[in-house]
Amino acid sequence: MSNKITANSRNVYLVGNPNSGKTSLFNAITGERHRVGNWPGVTVQKIEGITETANGRLIVNDLPGTYSLTPATPEEEIVLKTLDEAATGIIINVVDIANFERNLFLTTQLVELGVNPVVSLNCFDSFTRAGGSIDLQKFSAFTGTTPFPTVARRGEGVSSMIEHLSRPESIAVECCNNMLVLPDLWKKAAEDVLACQGLKWASATPVQRYNALRELISLKPLESDIKIQEIRRQLAAQLSQGREKPVKVIDLACELASDRYRRIEKLIAACATIPGKSIPPWQEKLDTVLTHRFLGLPIFALMMAWVFWTTFSIGEIPMGWMESLVEMAGDFVKANMQEGLLQELLADGIISGVGGVLVFIPNILILFFWIAILEDSGYMSRAAFIMDRMMNSIGLHGRAFIPMIMGLGCNVPAVLATRIIDNRFQRLLTMLLIPLVTCAARLPVLVLLCGTFFPENPSTWMFSLFFVNLLVLIFLGHMTSFLFKSVENSPFLLEMPPYRLPTAASVWHMLYEKAMHFVEKAGTVIMAGAIVIWVLSVFPREVPLSFDYEAELAALKSQTVTAETTEQIAALTHKRDIEQMEGRYMARIGKLMHPVMAPLGFSWRETVSLIPGFLAKESVVSTLTVLYLPYDEDLGKGMSKTGMNKLSAFVFMLFTLLYIPCIATLGVVWRESGSTKFTALSLVVYFVIAYLVSFAALKIGEALQASNGTAAEAVTIILAGIFAGWYLLRTLLNTFVGRQCNSCAGCSSCPSKSSDCQG
Amino acid sequence: MVRTTYSLADLPEGSTGTIRDIDALSPTARRLLDMGFVPGTPIKAIKRAPMGDPTTYEIRGYLVGLRRTESALIDVEIKPDVK
Known part of the structure; x- marks a missing residue:
């Protein structure tokens, strides 16, 4: 990538599980200096931040969150693709210590491949509060990594980590008893695979090593090389020794994952005390209420109503100020500039274009204030959990409910809100469907037209329009998810993070980023579009008219003013305006x-x-x-x-x-x-x-x-x-009502296979 | 005879089972393995969503919601003494 490592600038890469606090850590390290771009080749957002230290500059890359190096989505693929490059810089592995075992899986994968990351043991406060403890020295010795306890949400422990990162000599850790490295059997097999490709383990890059391991556990063994199949068979046979049930080649993936978790369990037993009960009782109680069979939906509906009302009704007040401000600016220009093209461009094109962008800001800020709070507190996942069944029926993720419902107010913040959906395919599908949600701005058009054409019963016709609209929406959702079922096979995994109190810093970050991002990126497009439309509607300036209106008008105006002449003037002006418009x-x-x-x-x-x-x-x-x-x-x-x-x-x-x-x-x-x-x-x-x-x-x-x-x-x-x-x-x-899932083709393939499968 | 092996999708709310087997042929199962759904791991069905799907499970100290399509890939065993 573009950043070369110079004497006083180093690349730092953040990897970690979703919800591990990776983004908070990123914000804590870099402050507000972000650069947002795209990863080459894919349209996944690339976020880069810079921090200056006494020993030089750190360029921090926030890699997409992933549970494992084995990618399930295009976002996660980035982590693997960047791994070789990242291994030449510094990798920070963010580990949510309150959820130690699962987070260490990624660490294990990294260590196996010979990458020794700096480990940020995040959420350290709740870990110790719950009675957990860890021997950092032992952890470092047993994993070959450099651990730092952090509380990224509050920025604790971050400065000593930055200090460490900036010291060039302190990255390597001497390690004598690494508990996370590959067992000999596996390493031997991976070496054999590499040998088939003319590579050696010692000189192979981390990605080459990863690929060798992947060959061993690949889902489609028939496609791979005969030599590799032989290696797999041998490995399975060796693993079977001393067991009741022989290990089948197809089970190697399961074996490897189990083996990793065994190593992790041993490591934790050797250096840490995990609090016995990781989920506090009050959280369980809160969960019982918020996802309650009968109470869950009404509570969610109330919250949504509140969010919707504040976003669009309270938002209207600052919107009104903005509108009048824009109007004042326009009037000011009109009053103080010479009449002409430039004045028109400034007043009708540019200023109203800017106004057209700014007018969305209050809505966006209020909506994202609530989204930040819902997301940070952990409620968002519960809401997705409640709504998933319904959204799934049109092929969407449970998290798509909030953007869709916001679409009723205005599609623009709704599309921005799709950011809460982490799966790219799901996000695009939601974006595709949002514009079919009738927004508030379309209502007056419908009211007016229905009132005009169907004065006797406008509401019936409006209802039928909505009905058709809804049908189209559902149909498009069904169609797209049906057509792309084979493309989209990432699993549905909805992690329920623990409830937390949102911090002002993270809410502020969300709002700041959203508003800036909107003005910078979308704002320019919207404004350009507004100006193009304006140009189309006022050019060409001179339209050949069928009749010399000006002369006739002048003649009429010079006459004495009577009711008749005023009428004639009005009629002529109309006619002229229409002819001009047509031109x-x-x-x-x-x-x-x-x-x-x-x-x-x-x-x-x-x-x-x-x-x-x-x-x-x-x-x-x-x-x-x-x-x-x-x-x-x-x-x-x-x-x-x-x-x-x-x-x-x-x-x-x-x-x-x-x-x-x-x-x-x-x-x-x-x-x-x-x-x-x-x-x-x-x-x-x-x-x-x-x-x-x-x-x-x-x-x-x-x-x-x-x-x-x-x-x-x-x-x-x-x-x-x-x-x-x-x-x-x-x-x-x-x-x-139905328990029939949309995801299976028929009773024979229905996973539940129970009597209530209706086909 | 009391049934001891269930599909995870059919594990009753509130009961704990031990993962016995996972469909090795599914790419989804690969991800579940990486997340700690390996044989021998205890798992508890916490709650079904109001509309019957998905269900939250507690495994390795964290909560995760799975749809039936995912949870059906996993077989669990309920030992009478665990329950």
Whole structure:
């Protein structure tokens, strides 16, 4: 990677289990000087921080959290890929000592491969408080590592660790009795594998050694070399000696893992006293209440309601201030600058663009304040635990519930909140689905349009729109998780960390990082998009007009003012405005696109209005109003005069609801996913879905209207309706009552194999 | 005869078993092994989620939630004296 090790700069790599306090330690070491980028080749976030010491600079890399070097997700693969490079620098292995055995597994793997990490024995306070103790000297001697007790959340023990890291000579540890190294049998077998590749254990890199071990325990033995198969057989035979049950080749993985845990147990017995009961009784009591069969859901619902209300209702107050501030800035520019393109660009393009970004900040800050608290306290995992069954029914992780529900307020913070999902595939799937959640900004559009077209019963129609929307959401979730089932095979493991009091420092870090990140990354995209839309809507400046309006207007204005002339002036101005609008690039693009949209029964005016809708959905209505002015003051009447009927209006609303997320959402998705391909693909998916659904709705509606007629059509419609209803009901039933899991193909492969398997 | 071997997915809430076997052919099982689900380890089913899935288990001093698809890969043994 880019950082070369110079005399006074060294690379430090943090590895450790998820929830081991790795990120807290990283923050404690580096403060706020972070550089966020991507790991080469994959779109996993790479976080780098720098700290200065008396002896030079430390460049600290925060590697993704993992339980084991054997990767289960693209994130975890990074750890293995970076291992060789990291071995040339310093590796800090963060070990949650309150959860000693499992955390030492990774340490064992590192030591086996000849890497001697600096071990941060984190959460040391709760360990000693519970009555645990450890002999650090023995630990160091038995593992060949340098241990440091730390409490990363409060920054305790970090300074002496930094001091140690910066001293160049103190890294190597003399070790005579390492209890974690590979047993001879295994080492011999790994050496044999390396020999097949012309390598030697002593000179091989850690990754080469890892690969040799992996060959031994590989899942697909038939694919590997015949020589390696022989080595595996021998190893299994040797391990079988003196046992009742012979070890099968396929069980070697299990043997190795068991052996590692045996070594870990021996090590702990030799140097530490583990508190007898690691989970305090009050935590168990709290768990009983918070995940209670009947109380768990209502408590969670209350918390969500609180988070939602504060985020979007309290958030509205500072949002109002921001909006008026932006407005004031715009007015100021308009008042103090010469009229012209530059003034317009500044006031309508840039300032409103900045405003469009800043307006999200209060929501994001409040939402992430609560997320930081929920996450830090350990409740987030419990919430995921409660909601998992329901979210799993549309292929999502339990943690996806919070982002999805926040989507009802605004999609932008919702997409940011997907950060709480650690699995990348799950995160992308949630990001794909969030824009289909009807956000608060889409409501006024629906209310207005439904009120316009269906004045007698707007709520019924709005409800049916929501219903279709929900169907699409569930269907897309099902489809994607079905299609990508083979790709996505990382296990579902939901660790329940102990309850803790959140610290101000970690909440502050979360808020600071979120806000900065949003402004820096997504903000620029959103602003650029806003300016592009603005340019499209005001250029070309001069539109050839069919009629010299200015002269006529001037003539009218010079006459004496009567009711008649005022009316004429107003009418002429309208006409001129519309002609100008039609001449702008935006309308031209709309007209160009129109042939594609025509099958849905739209006129070109609807197509044109969809383009500003990209900036903000409410612009659809205002654009339509302007475009229909020549026909009627009232939008609904104007539309019906030009051939739009209730059906095409309904189809149009459906399309507006589904077709594309607003530019702010899109910008955030782009930045958060880190993938242009994903963003572009999701746009195509939304558009195609919107098109197909609208088209189907149009056809069904047409059939309904035309017929009173042919039985076949009526039957088709009724069947479609019943099918949709059944689909929804089945999903809901499965969620709340059914014990049938979605993950098995049928009864024969159903893991429970019990009588209640319904296929 | 009293049944002593269960799939972990069927281990009743509140009871403790000992891991006997784990499906060696599944990649998921590999990860579970790395997390300490090795044969001979005691494991306790703590609680099922309100909707019946997942279930939290206590193993090696920590709590972890597994869905049925994962827990079904593991066989546990309940010894009468452990219970």
